[in-house]
Amino acid sequence: MEKSFILHMLTTAKNLSPFDVNMALDAGWVSAVPYTNVEASEIKGLIQDVIFSRSSKALKRTGIFIGGRDTKQATDMLKTAKNSMFSPFEVSVFADPSGAFTTAAGMVATVEDELDTKFNTTFEGKTLLALGGTGPVGQAAAVLAAQAGANVRIIGRQLDKAQRIADLCNDEFGDGKINIQAGASADIADYIKTAEVVFATGAAGIELLSAAHIASAAKLKVAADINAVPPSGIVGLDAFDNGKEIAGSVSGAVGLGALAIGNIKYKTQSQLLKQMIDSEKPVYLHFEHAFEVARQIVKLTK
C-alpha cells in the first residue's frame, strides 16, 4: 500500500488558519494535522518525531507547514526545523506565517509586472513606500522589493517601531545586504511626492493614502493594496483593479487591488504546497521561493 500524504501543520497561534488547511488539502495532501500553540523550544522534538516514524521513502510523502502570525518566529522555526533533520531522515518544510510570504510574493510580482509592461522599467533604484509596512506582509514585501533593487522605506504610525522593523528586515531577512529605511506616517505627505511605488499593507478598513496624497504623487507609477475590505487603503483603488489607472493620479499611475494580488497569492501557495509533494529532494520554502514562483505565475497567467 502506498503511504498517504501527511502534512504536519505547526502554528504558534491558538488555531491554524482554515485558509492554509483548505489550501493544503486542495494541493493534494491527504491528511492535514494541526499542532497549535507551538513554542520554538518544541520544534526540534516535533520534527524528530516526524522524521523517525516513517521510512525515507514515505518521508517524501510527509511535509511540515509553519504558520503563525510572526515572520521572525516562523523564519527561525524553519531554520530550527532544517537543522533538526539529517539525511535521509528529511522532509520538506514550508513557512508562510499568516499567508504573508505568499501574499507579499504575489504583490511584489504583480507590481514588478506592471512596472515592466506599463513603464518598461524594473524595481532597480525605485523609491518605494511600504505603508502599514510593519506587519508580516509589509515586512516580506519590503525585503523582496529591496532585494530587487528598490529603495524601500517602511512607514509606520510610530517611527521607532518602523525603525525596529526596518532593522529586522535588513539584518534577519536580508542578511545585511539590503538597506530599508523607516519613516513615520505623519510625514507621508512629504514622502509621497517622490514615491514611485507604493505598497499598502495596513489593517483592513484604514485609509493610508488620501485623494490629496494621490494628487501630489507626481512620480507615482504603481500602487498596490492588499486590503479586500472596503474602504480601500488607497483612495481611488478598488479591490478588483488589475493595472487600471488610478483616478486622480497626475503621473498616470496604475493600481493593483487585493483580488488581483490574491489570485497570484493563491496560485503561489498552492504551487509551493505541491512542490513539497513533487520534489525528489526535501525543499525549505519561504518568501524568496514564494517570489520566484509568483513571478513565473504572473508571466504564465498572461
Next chain:
Amino acid sequence: MPKRSILHMFDPMPNNSPFDINMALDAGFEVLMPYSNVKLESIHGLTQDAIFSRSPSGIKRTGIFIGGRDMGLAMDMMSAAEQAMVPPFEVSVLADPSGAFTTAAALVACVEKQLKEKHNKDLKGSKALVFGGTGPVGIATGVIASLAGAEVSLVDHMSIDAANDAAKEYNRRCQSNLLGAMAGSDEEKMAIIADVDIIFCTAKAGIQVLSAEVLAQAKQLKVAGDVNAVPPPGIAGIAATDASVALTSPAGAIGIGALAVGNIKYKVQNKLLEMCLSTEKPVYLDFREAFIEAQKIV
C-alpha cells in the same frame, strides 16, 4: 457506504506527537482526530462521546489512542477509558505515551533475544541496569524486564530519591520489583556496572552515558541496548544501526543500536494499531501486549 475508521488521539500534552500521527495513518486509520491538553477527568466523557455516536458496527471502526509523556498518567487514562465503556458500546484502546511502551518492548525483546542466542541466558535471573531509568522509556523498560524476571535497577544520573520514587511507584502500579540507583560520575558508573549482565540505555538523545573506559569495567556484561539515535551514541562502541555488535568486554558482550531497536518498535506499534482496527472484540493494549508482540517479531 462503509464507515471510515476513526482514531481519537487523546493527549495530555499541548500537542500530539507527529510520530504517533504518522504511525496511525500508516497503519490504516483513515481519519485521525487530535485532542490535546486532555485531563484525566475528561477521559470518561470523551470516551463515552466516542462510543455512543456510532452503531456497534461503526464502533469496530473506531479506536482510542492515549499519548503524552507520562507513563503513570497514560495508565490512569487507559483505565478511565476502560471503565467508561458500556458494552456493546466499546472500542479498542492503545496507550503508548512518548512511544515509550513500544520502544521499551522492542528494546527488551531485542536484548532478550541476544541474551538467549549468544549467552544462552534468560531475563529471569539476570541483573540489569536502566540508565536514563526515570524517563518514560526507562521506566517502561525496567517494568517489562522486571516482570520477565530480571533483577532491575532504574538509574538516575542526579538523584537517588528520584530513582527510588519511580521504582516504588511503578512497583505499586505494575507489580514489578524495581530498585533505584544513582550514578552521575564515571567512578559511580564503573562501580554499579561491575556485576551486571544487561545494560539498557534510555537516556536523553545526543549524550554519551557510558564511555569505552567506563564500559571496560562491566566484567559480567552480556548484552547492552541503546535507544539513542542521535550521535554520539549513549554507549560507546554501539552504532545506531548495529543489530548485534561485539563489544570489547571480558564476557563477550553484544551491543544493540537504536535503529535496530527502532525497527522492531516501529513494527510493534504498527501491529498494535492494526490490532485495534482488525479486532472483532475490543482490545486494551499497553506495554504488556507490546512486549508480547515484540517477542514474536524478533
